[in-house]
Structure formats: structure tokens, C-alpha cells
Amino acid sequence: MPGGRDVTESDFLRIAGGDNSVGSPELQAIAEAADLGTAEAIARRTLDQASRNVAMADALGPGVALDYLRRKEQEIARMRLIGRAKYYGLSKEELAKELQGE
Secondary structure (H helix, E strand, O other): OOOOOOOOHHHHHHHHOOOOOOOOHHHHHHHOOOOHHHHHHHHHHHHHHHHHHHHHHOOOOOHHHHHHHHHHHHHHHHHHHHHHHHHHOOOHHHHHHHHHHO
16 A cells, blocks of 8 residues: 555554654654553644644634534533543542543
8 A cells, every 4th residue: 555644654664563763742752651641631732732723824714613623522521521520429639630631
């Protein structure tokens, strides 16, 4: 299969071979995260920043709607997390930690 836009064939083969080094600082931070939750938080922050950059580039473009939908998705995820915490009886400290990682 031919290589993609973001990951070239050589990058794919390097990663498949076990080399986890990456070029961009954001991806390197994700690869070096201590745990999966931290990696997910870094990835979400990077995605949020990218969506804001697209939204700010063209006020009449589709980026504005995409940024809005992304923020709504985050809001819904937080509401679900709060609901689950209440259902399972998590303490306020545990909930705050989970929301901060969100």
C-alpha cells in the first residue's frame, strides 16, 4: 500500500519495528507519557489546540463548527464522568483528579 499523508511508509516500518521516537514534540510527549491517562490528556490538549487554530484561521470556514462540536463533546464527557462518579460514590478529590485529566 502506498504511504499516507501524515505517516510515510518508512515511518510506519520504523514504528512497526519497535522504534518509538517521533519527530514532533507533541507526539514525543505522548510516547513518553508515564501512563495511558497522561498520554490521553496530552493527546486531547494537542487536538484542542489544533482545532482552535483551525477555527481562528478562517472565521467563516468549517473550523468554527468543528471547534464548537469538539467543545460540546468535552462538555458531554465531563457530564458523564460526573454522573459515573456520583453513581459509584467517588469522593470529590477523586472526581477532581479525573476531571483534571480529562
